[in-house]
Amino acid sequence: MFYPSMLHFKKSSNGMLQTFSVCFAFAIYQNYIPSHGVAFFIAKSMDFSTAFDQQYFGIFNANNSSNHIFAVEIDTLLNSELRDIDANHIGIDIDSVISSESHTAGYYDNKSEGMLLWIDYDGESTQINVTMSLLHMSKPERPLISTISNLSTVIPEVAYIGFSSGATRTRHYILGWSFGMNKPAPAIDIASLPKLPHFGPKPRSNVPEIVLPIATGVLVSSIGLVIFLAWRRNKKYAELVEDWEKEFGPHRFSYKDLYCATQGFKTENLLGVGGFGRVYKGWLLKPKVEIAVKRVSHESKQGMKEFVAEVVSLGQIQNRNIVHLLGYCRRKGELFLVYEYMPNGSLEKYLHNKEHRPILSWPQRFRIIKGIASGLLYLHEEWHKVVIHRDIKASNILLDSEMNARLGDFGLARLYDHGIDQQTTHVVGTIGYLAPELGCTRKPTPLTDVFSFGIFILEVVCGQRPIMEIAQDKQLMLVDWVLQHYQNGTITDTVDVALRGDGYDVDEVSLALHVGLLCSHPFKDARPPMRQVLQFLDGGALSLELTPTHRNFEMLTLMQNEGFDPYILSYPSTMTGHGSISDLGN
Structure with missing residues (x-):
């Protein structure tokens, strides 16, 4: 999802990226099978037709490269091919789904109250800070991730901002967000945020309702995979014989x-x-x-x-x-x-x-x-x-x-x-x-x-x-x-x-x-x-x-x-x- 209007990120006088700050409240509900997370991004275009879902968050592709995209991922599944550090981490992605910096998420809680994430970029020092807290807590003084990276070559003069997820078995909620250019992101009024839905145990077991579709899907996928591999193998070694x-x-x-x-x-x-x-x-x-x-x-x-x-x-x-x-x-x-x-x-x-x-x-x-x-x-x-x-x-x-x-x-x-x-x-x-x-x-x-x-x-x-x-x-x-x-x-x-x-x-x-x-x-x-x-x-x-x-x-x-x-x-x-x-x- 996108903010509908493009934002001006660079000063026209010198072309350097301006200071900006983002804050958003979010919640992640996982089902029985772990899945991938959600990402905040800044991109030059709304066209992501070549992007893949799941571990690519719907904004990157299999080449592990993209064109002028800055993202912060909140990932809930370990993918060793993409060099994930664990199954619960925050990562900074610069033109690649492989994070340039990442850190294990800093808070764990059983309550379904959501969390807050701040992304702050200093245009002068080119420092990126990512800070995280529980929904009803104030912003911690110490960020979870702090790194130096000049985003002037990544983020164009005008760009879109938005959120994306490639997961199919996890519910992601963006409850509210704020943005500030050359100033801190305005504080979010927690009291005015929508209530999160409640997901509790049902009186009767829903295991058959979950297992049957999964088993059917696995069977169909397996048959399709076998057919595809056989077709690709035959094509790979195909000969011309008369x-x-x-x-x-x-x-x-x-x-x-x-x-x-x-x-x-x-x-x-x-x-x-x-x-x-x-x-x-x-x-x-x-x-x-x-x-x-x-x-x-x-x-x-x-x-x-x-x-x-x-x-x-x-x-x-x-x-x-x-x-x-x-x-x-x-x-x-x-x-x-x-x-x-x-x-x-x-x-x-x-x-x-x-x-x-x-x-x-x-x-x-x-x-x-x-x-x-x-x-x-x-x-x-x-x-x-x-x-x-x-x-x-x-x-x-x-x-x-x-x-x-x-x-x-x-x-x-x-x-x-x-x-x-x-x-x-x-x-x-x-x-x-x-x-x-x-x-x-x-x-x-x-x-x-x-x-x-x-x-x-x-x-x-x-x-x-x-x-x-x-x-x-x-x-x-x-x-x-x-x-x-x-x-x-x-x-x-x-x-x-x-x-x-x-x-x-x-x-x-x-x-x-x-x-x-x-x-x-x-x-x-x-x-x-x-x-x-x-x-x-x-x-x-x-x-x-x-x-x-x-x-x-x-x-x-x-x-x-x-x-x-x-x-x-x-x-x-x-x-x-x-x-x-x-x-x-x-």
Whole structure:
């Protein structure tokens, strides 16, 4: 209930809140079940449509915050969530149902005579005093609560005052009240107050009349609660399942299992963020295994059935240099890819975020290069289908507990039968790793993977990104830079500075750089297949004659002018703070 007119609480000269005083007589009658109390408030508006009842007194909401509300609550029920001190207290609430100051009520009496409460605010000292007494007593000299709080930022220039209660099982009575601005609240004439109603025992028991409605209400509420919880649970874990997915059987995970494994996709379990979504660390209970869950948007250029079929097929790949794709899950608007977890994270972090990671030695780097070469050979030639990865880069190379390299993130991969010509498709991938012919042919082939692998080799040996920032607004392709040094006879000057002085094998480093240049040749017919690449890396004879025609002059500009998809025209998301979307480890 409101006083109908707004009151002016601030001085127009300085905007400071004026001194005010409130006094009111009240009484609280509780029934058999304790309930919440009553509150006096000052607010800027009469609109409390977003407020809740019961412990929120009809003026606050579940966010425990409000807008320009000062209240003094007289609470008769303990609510630990709102930090109540007990079940019989006075509290000062400033823009929140959680009291900034509270104190146990100071008087107890069995008589139904009511009580008096004074609220005094000093505009100069900003002191708030709350004082309480029995109805027929004078105002005590010592307040129940005394605190300092500047209400100038809470109470607006003009505001409403009133009383409110959210209780449903307690009767609250405001018998009379008075208000004073820049003066004490006028004394209330106790004799003129209305009489309180009498509530005494009845001749016959009214227990059935009380218990039956309560029991009925509890039963109906319980049934409704069960139905609501069941509906919310089903909605929370709802999945999108179509008939054609039954054939994929064990490769499909339930969303509930993935939700529990990642603790509800908590931020603390986030491994990486990129253009296609987020990757979270998780722990499956059955079977007990660590996983990485890639959460992507539920969209595909091809049909979803074909896409899932490819995902399941890729899940059959078993190779020590390839991250195992365990399966998938679908919801409306979302797709989840489940991989085995790689504890040492992505290679990209070891190459380009060295302040947070140990330096990789040359033997480790060379073993990584050979491991990925072996994995690509398996994908291109040794599995029953040809798999083109289409996104080979350092951030998609994961390291297991023994620092062995695994090729991961098959979100862009495509597969087809041996001997079948791949159909025209959209060009996707990461700029800097893309073969030049893709701009014209738009056909990914094993040799486009070879090109990306060549750039990857140079990245690992040189510790540089595929597109080097040599000056402000000036870029140089890494392959061009290495080729210049090769032609000048200074190719070892391109080796990562972190390796210099570490006693690395010069012959192996030179071999790796030569293989990287050969694989990244702009003409695809000049690139070796992965079987020959692995032979070179294992010490096979390598004859490399490179001319200036090998150089990728203005390759970045060429790609941008040849109709590449927008996704590839932004450098990998590893330049952001969270790392690449492909991170399946720390």
